[in-house]
Amino acid sequence: MKRIAFAAVVAAFGLAPVSFPATAADNATYESAKVCAKCHDQEGDSWATTVHAKAFDLLKPQVRPDAKIKAKLDPAKDYTQDTVCLSCHTTGYGEPGGYSPAMPPVQAKALAGVGCESCHGAGSEYKKEHGDAETKFKRGGEATRRMDLVKAGQNFDYEKACLKCHNAPASPFNALLDPKYAFDFAAAVHSSGKGKAIHDHFKLMGVFSGDPIPALREELQKNAIESGQ
Numbered sequence: 001m002k003r004i005a006f007a008a009v010v011a012a013f014g015l016a017p018v019s020f021p022a023t024a025a026d027n028a029t030y031e032s033a034k035v036c037a038k039c040h041d042q043e044g045d046s047w048a049t050t051v052h053a054k055a056f057d058l059l060k061p062q063v064r065p066d067a068k069i070k071a072k073l074d075p076a077k078d079y080t081q082d083t084v085c086l087s088c089h090t091t092g093y094g095e096p097g098g099y100s101p102a103m104p105p106v107q108a109k110a111l112a113g114v115g116c117e118s119c120h121g122a123g124s125e126y127k128k129e130h131g132d133a134e135t136k137f138k139r140g141g142e143a144t145r146r147m148d149l150v151k152a153g154q155n156f157d158y159e160k161a162c163l164k165c166h167n168a169p170a171s172p173f174n175a176l177l178d179p180k181y182a183f184d185f186a187a188a189v190h191s192s193g194k195g196k197a198i199h200d201h202f203k204l205m206g207v208f209s210g211d212p213i214p215a216l217r218e219e220l221q222k223n224a225i226e227s228g229q
C-alpha cells in the first residue's frame with residue numbers, strides 16, 4: 001500500500017522516483033530445518049517424528065493409494081516433480097532459497113516436507129536475531145523485542161500459515177472432497193508429538209518479549225517440557 005501511495009506522490013509532484021530500501025523481511029530466504037535445529041535441537045528432533053516432516057513422501061507412487069483414488073489422482077503416478085503438489089508438500093517451494101526439484105539432493109532433502117519455516121517464516125534474517133538476542137540476554141538479562149523478529153520475517157500468525165495449505169481450494173484433500181479434511185485451527189494446533197502435526201513444546205527462557213505474543217503461547221508454555229538448558 002505504501003508503495004502505491006508513494007507512486008501517486010511521484011506522479012503528482014514529479015519527484016525523481018527512488019526505490020525504497022529493502023527491509024530485512026524482503027530479503028529473507030529459506031534456510032531449512034537443519035539450520036534451525038542446530039540451536040533448537042529438541043524441537044528439531046520432535047518435528048522429525050511429525051506427519052509434516054514426512055509430507056513429501058505422500059507424493060510418491062503407491063503411498064496412500066485409497067486416498068488418491070478418492071481424490072481422482074493416479075495412485076501409480078510419481079507426483080514428486082509436480083509443481084502443484086510441491087507447493088504444499090515442501091518448504092518454500094518457488095520462493096527464494098525454498099525447495100526446488102533442481103537442487104542438489106542433499107539440499108532438496110532438507111527442504112522436503114513441511115519444515116519449520118512453513119509455519120515460522122523464511123529464516124535467513126531472523127535466525128541472526130535469535131543468536132544475537134541470546135548473547136545479549138545471557139550477558140545482561142535484557143530481552144529483545146519480538147517486533148524485531150517480525151521485521152526480520154518471522155511469522156507469529158500461525159493460523160494464517162496453516163491456511164496456506166489446509167483446506168485451501170488448491171488442495172485435492174479439502175472439505176469439498178470429504179468433511180474430515182475441514183480444518184479447525186484450535187483443535188489442530190494442539191495436535192503435537194510423535195505421529196501428530198506439531199513438535200512438542202519446550203520451555204522458553206524469555207529472550208524475546210512484547211507483541212505479537214501468539215494467543216496460545218501462555219497455554220502451550222505452561223504445559224511445555226523443561227528444556228534442561
Ligand code: HEC
Pocket residue numbers: 058059063064067068073079082084085086087088089164165166167168169170171172173180181182
Ligand atoms: C494447497 C495445498 C496442497 C496442495 C496443492 C496439495 N496438497 Fe496434498 N495435502 C495438503 C494438506 C493440507 C493435506 C492434509 C489434509 C488433512 O489430512 O486434513 C494433504 C494431504 C495429502 C495426502 C494424504 C491424504 C490422506 O487422507 O491420507 C496425499 C496422498 C496428498 N496430500 C497428495 C497430494 C498430491 C499428489 C498433490 C498434487 C496433485 C497434492 N497433495 C497437492 C495440502 C495440499
Ligand code: HEC
Pocket residue numbers: 033036037040043044045047052114115116117118119120158189197198199200201202203204214216217220224
Ligand atoms: C506445522 C507448523 C510448525 C512447524 C512445521 C514447526 N513449528 Fe515451531 N511452533 C509451531 C507452533 C504452533 C508453536 C507454538 C506457538 C508459539 O509458542 O510460538 C511453535 C513453537 C515453537 C518454538 C517455541 C518453543 C516451543 O517449543 O514451543 C520454537 C523454538 C519452535 N517452534 C521452533 C521450531 C523449529 C526449530 C521447527 C523445525 C525443526 C519448527 N518449530 C517447526 C508450529 C510449527
Ligand code: HEC
Pocket residue numbers: 051052054055058087088089090114118119158159161162163164165166181185188189190191196197
Ligand atoms: C506447507 C503446507 C502446510 C502447512 C503450512 C501446514 N500444514 Fe498441516 N499438513 C500438511 C500436509 C501435506 C499434511 C498431511 C500429512 C499426512 O497426512 O501424513 C498435514 C497434516 C496435518 C494434520 C494431520 C491431519 C489431520 O487433519 O488430522 C494436522 C492436525 C495439521 N496438519 C495441522 C496443521 C497446523 C495446526 C498448521 C499450522 C500451525 C499446519 N498444519 C500447517 C500441510 C501443511
Ligand code: HEC
Pocket residue numbers: 031035036037038039040116117120122123124127130131134146203204205206207208209
Ligand atoms: C543461533 C541459534 C538459533 C538459530 C539458528 C535459530 N534460533 Fe530460534 N531461538 C534461539 C534462541 C536463543 C531463542 C530464545 C529462546 C528462549 O527464549 O528460550 C529462539 C527463539 C525462537 C522462537 C520463539 C520466539 C519467541 O517468541 O520468544 C521460535 C519460534 C524460534 N526460535 C524458531 C526458530 C526457527 C524456525 C529457526 C530457523 C529458521 C531458528 N529459530 C533458528 C536461537 C536460535
